[in-house]
Amino acid sequence: MSEHMKLYEVFIRSRRGLDHKHVGSLHAEDPAQALEYARDVYTRRSEGVSIWVVNSSDIVASQEGDCESFYDPLDDKPYRHATHYQLPDEVNNM
């Protein structure tokens, strides 16, 4: 499929104040076209107020299988959570 146009990932901000969320991808010749296609396909029912398109090849991703060696979930460090600290009831809403 080498004749395919470049792949773009599409991110949409559903409402002001919220982060852009990944919604899918599409092929396009250039970024401007990708933006128009994204509008045509992904925002047909007022899904958003702002669209980002990014070349899929520009996305660098970690692999879930590498979790353990790449980033330790630190389950052995419960003191990083607020609930670790037992406080008297009267002030426990801290």
Add this chain to the structure above:
Amino acid sequence: MTTEHHEQDLAALEQRFQARIDAEEKIEPKDWMPEKYRQNLIRQISQHAHSEVIGMQPEGNWITRAPSLHRKCILLAKVQDEGGHGLYLYSAAETLGASREEMNQALHDGRAKYASIFNYPALTWADIGAIGWLVDGAAIVNQVSLQRTSYGPYARGMVRICKEESFHQRQGYHIMMTLARGTAEQKAMAQDSLNRFWWPSLMMFGPHDAESAHSAQSMKWKIKRQSNDELRQKFVDQSVKQAEVIGLSIPDPDLQWNEQRGHYDFGDIDWEEFNRVINGDGPCNRQRLAHHVKAHEEGQWVRDAISAHEAKKRQRNDRQAA
């Protein structure tokens, strides 16, 4: 375009901008915004970021001297969090077109400030408790309010920070509680620390509303959602009970419940001290800044090595492609 036309356009843009703010809509990076709004935000967010990073110093100072391995782990994790908070905030400021180098330079030149509280030394282990309980506590009151600030990236950064901040305050209070329940000496150490940190903590909220240089415009633009005095009152009200529960007393003879207001009345803040410290003459101002400059300069070889490595890699790839 004539100047007159230009001014009309500008007025229309400003009107639309304010209408959006009045309707509780967030402003996002690519939106049109008044230059003053942008500058005001860059100033506030970068100073907030500097505070997170400079704030690592008084606490970092105690990592090697924490009284147990457990407390040392906690303190390490907390100081690491603060570094991360600095990053969230610098990135939010960068969405407004400020560069990291400019912000750093402004800090080093003394043009940009940071929370005056970090110019006080952490003299005893109890100070690590007081900093978590009071300083982070005051920061949380401020930051909870800022979750509703009008600039989207700042508001979202605040949500992220608040989520992590609650552990900071609780671990600090837990240190104070443990000391207060310990020997007479330990309890005295906790009380001494509260005595030294109480007033500077109240100063963290800034000048009284009437004297605050940026307040009125910031409230209109909803960069700030509650005034300095409102936030300070909230902090006092919540802290009184917290001190009581662990048997410590707040060093303010004028502190008293006011039935009519439904709040605690409290004594006058020493604004002379506040001005002295914020303008460079606190106990540790020079030390804090010198340390930051030194760390930055000593890190230069790391940044150089990274870009040298990048250049080499690029060269190698180009050769292979050719």
